Amino acid sequence: MIKVGLYGYGNIAKGVECAVKQNKDMEVTCVFTRRNPETVQTISGAKVYKTDDVLNHKDDVDVLVMCGGSATDLPEQTPAMAEHFNVVDSFDTHKRIPEHFANVDAAAKKSGKIGIISVGWDPGMFSLNRLYGSCILPDGADYTFWGKGVSQGHSDAIRRIEGVVDARQYTIPVEEALEAVRSGSEPQLTTRQKHTRECFVVAEEGADLERIKNEIVTMKNYFDEYDTTVNFISQEELDRDHKGIPHGGFVIRTGKTGKDLENNHVIEYSLKLDSNPEFTSSVIVAFVRAAYRLNKEGQSGCKTVFDIPPAYLSIKSGEELRKEML
Amino acid sequence: MIKVGLYGYGNIAKGVECAVKQNKDMEVTCVFTRRNPETVQTISGAKVYKTDDVLNHKDDVDVLVMCGGSATDLPEQTPAMAEHFNVVDSFDTHKRIPEHFANVDAAAKKSGKIGIISVGWDPGMFSLNRLYGSCILPDGADYTFWGKGVSQGHSDAIRRIEGVVDARQYTIPVEEALEAVRSGSEPQLTTRQKHTRECFVVAEEGADLERIKNEIVTMKNYFDEYDTTVNFISQEELDRDHKGIPHGGFVIRTGKTGKDLENNHVIEYSLKLDSNPEFTSSVIVAFVRAAYRLNKEGQSGCKTVFDIPPAYLSIKSGEELRKEML
Numbered sequence: 001m002i003k004v005g006l007y008g009y010g011n012i013a014k015g016v017e018c019a020v021k022q023n024k025d026m027e028v029t030c031v032f033t034r035r036n037p038e039t040v041q042t043i044s045g046a047k048v049y050k051t052d053d054v055l056n057h058k059d060d061v062d063v064l065v066m067c068g069g070s071a072t073d074l075p076e077q078t079p080a081m082a083e084h085f086n087v088v089d090s091f092d093t094h095k096r097i098p099e100h101f102a103n104v105d106a107a108a109k110k111s112g113k114i115g116i117i118s119v120g121w122d123p124g125m126f127s128l129n130r131l132y133g134s135c136i137l138p139d140g141a142d143y144t145f146w147g148k149g150v151s152q153g154h155s156d157a158i159r160r161i162e163g164v165v166d167a168r169q170y171t172i173p174v175e176e177a178l179e180a181v182r183s184g185s186e187p188q189l190t191t192r193q194k195h196t197r198e199c200f201v202v203a204e205e206g207a208d209l210e211r212i213k214n215e216i217v218t219m220k221n222y223f224d225e226y227d228t229t230v231n232f233i234s235q236e237e238l239d240r241d242h243k244g245i246p247h248g249g250f251v252i253r254t255g256k257t258g259k260d261l262e263n264n265h266v267i268e269y270s271l272k273l274d275s276n277p278e279f280t281s282s283v284i285v286a287f288v289r290a291a292y293r294l295n296k297e298g299q300s301g302c303k304t305v306f307d308i309p310p311a312y313l314s315i316k317s318g319e320e321l322r323k324e325m326l
Numbered sequence: 327m328i329k330v331g332l333y334g335y336g337n338i339a340k341g342v343e344c345a346v347k348q349n350k351d352m353e354v355t356c357v358f359t360r361r362n363p364e365t366v367q368t369i370s371g372a373k374v375y376k377t378d379d380v381l382n383h384k385d386d387v388d389v390l391v392m393c394g395g396s397a398t399d400l401p402e403q404t405p406a407m408a409e410h411f412n413v414v415d416s417f418d419t420h421k422r423i424p425e426h427f428a429n430v431d432a433a434a435k436k437s438g439k440i441g442i443i444s445v446g447w448d449p450g451m452f453s454l455n456r457l458y459g460s461c462i463l464p465d466g467a468d469y470t471f472w473g474k475g476v477s478q479g480h481s482d483a484i485r486r487i488e489g490v491v492d493a494r495q496y497t498i499p500v501e502e503a504l505e506a507v508r509s510g511s512e513p514q515l516t517t518r519q520k521h522t523r524e525c526f527v528v529a530e531e532g533a534d535l536e537r538i539k540n541e542i543v544t545m546k547n548y549f550d551e552y553d554t555t556v557n558f559i560s561q562e563e564l565d566r567d568h569k570g571i572p573h574g575g576f577v578i579r580t581g582k583t584g585k586d587l588e589n590n591h592v593i594e595y596s597l598k599l600d601s602n603p604e605f606t607s608s609v610i611v612a613f614v615r616a617a618y619r620l621n622k623e624g625q626s627g628c629k630t631v632f633d634i635p636p637a638y639l640s641i642k643s644g645e646e647l648r649k650e651m652l
Contacts, residue, residue: 018584310454315461
């Protein structure tokens with residue numbers, strides 16, 4: 001059994017707990033939290049400890065899943081824990097990945113452990129599809145579309161506006177843009193042409209709805225470059241119709257081959273997810289297995305999804321995979 | 327520059343020649359044929375030799391791409407050549423893969439070379455998507471659909487019927503079946519429910535069309551388990567409208583996550599290819615790069631797409647990949 005520890009206990013950690021139950025070669029052995037452990041009840045019944053105690057539990061953990069946020073938690077915590085544990089995180093600030101990689105790599109090489117960073121679906125499975133697509137069709141272009149799905153960051157941004165009680169924001173890919181990409185014409189698409197944004201907003205009684213709407217659609221970096229629709233609804237409607245955290249998207253690579261590049265090809269990878277965090281957690285758990293195996297083989301240092309032979313993700317043996325799946 | 331040799335010179339080999347031109351770190355240095363070399367004109371201008379001379383060209387070839395057929399050529403040729411060269415083949419008889427793997431592995435381990443077998447899109451990219459999908463969503467099911475595309479084997483089978491001059495057969499996935507799969511209901515689908523077959527047939531003048539049609543739709547292993555449409559057309563129409571070798575298909579994995587498996591997810595990978603052999607060749611060429619690199623690192627033995635870290639397929643460095651694609 002692969003002993004899995006969780007560092008942090010939010011949505012991702014809970015998703016990992018559920019996903020581990022679906023994989024019979026692993027178990028969650030302990031959870032580390034900054035909160036008072038006695039106030040935390042785990043889904044799996046795993047024991048809860050203070051994060052300060054984590055080094056006392058080195059023998060209880062084969063792989064520690066880092067479940068904090070990318071903004072401030074993971075840049076500190078993943079390198080710190082890689083000095084003692086095999087770690088997997090879902091660091092998703094694309095621009096800071098090179099820096100994060102270097103920090104985790106230094107720590108993991110020192111400890112002889114494995115750190116796999118930026119695991120999930122984007123970065124993660126979408127990245128893999130961008131990579132495979134570009135290697136197979138070098139003369140081409142790739143496009144990533146997100147949605148339809150809830151953007152937590154955009155929902156939070158709306159909630160910070162005066163007079164807003166609650167909000168939910170959906171990112172929606174533009175169907176015409178998807179079709180233009182699938183045609184193989186390699187269109188140049190602006191931000192506005194690729195996605196629209198749809199907001200469901202609960203306002204305080206008597207609030208100036210026109211002002212709220214205007215503040216949303218003109219908000220810099222979040223909404224100003226998009227066509228945005230704002231719908232005011234009641235808290236009851238929001239709770240009833242917009243409770244889930246669905247997401248998904250598309251990675252499409254088009255490219256040409258042949259003597260005169262006369263043949264077109266379209267590779268399309270898409271996800272439709274009822275629960276964004278649970279899917280991310282499910283990807284993480286597959287890479288937990290890879291981290292464990294790589295380290296058992298004596299490897300160390302930082303890895304990404306690009307560095308992992310796919311067979312390392314599977315509970316099945318090489319023989320079984322070749323027989324059943326190739 | 328990676329020096330690529332081609333063993334055999336049919337559609338796949340020509341596709342590899344074109345694909346190599348699209349990758350600036352490799353070149354086709356020589357082609358080996360069973361025909362009289364003087365009768366063979368290569369696209370790239372690479373020199374042509376008799377297959378009997380292949381061992382005299384060990385220094386001219388870093389990776390030898392095996393371009394013969396899966397029925398009789400590759401089972402003999404790939405292990406034989408793996409005793410002397412790094413090799414990549416597109417062996418696609420799924421049932422015989424374990425046996426082929428064992429033969430190539432023994433040969434390649436003896437020579438200290440790398441052999442990557444069963445590279446293409448199915449087996450190949452479709453296999454990878456079946457593997458990734460099953461690892462991420464263990465509680466689920468996967469489905470592979472082929473088409474719309476030309477099946478060479480089925481077209482050949484029709485041509486062998488008395489009174490048939492020429493024929494082209496398309497395999498077509500059933501849209502209702504695709505939709506049922508995408509719903510996440512994990513339907514049990516019969517062969518007939520998944521695909522239909524459409525045939526375009528040129529008959530001899532005066533031939534008994536009813537008999538030909540009947541022989542097609544009842545042909546065992548090829549057509550009897552499918553709903554098959556037969557269209558009789560002229561040779562001119564066949565040449566004009568059915569000249570290409572398009573293909574493609576879908577790998578769909580659906581699965582559930584969550585405390586009570588209450589959330590559904592759909593992962594879909596699809597290909598729409600103008601040229602089946604050229605796309606297969608493009609995949610092969612990416613894995614040629616991996617074979618070269620693995621062997622440079624000192625690795626040997628037989629590998630499949632499951633064993634190759636995705637980064638090994640790319641001309642870009644790890645740093646570039648993390649910065650640009652993750």
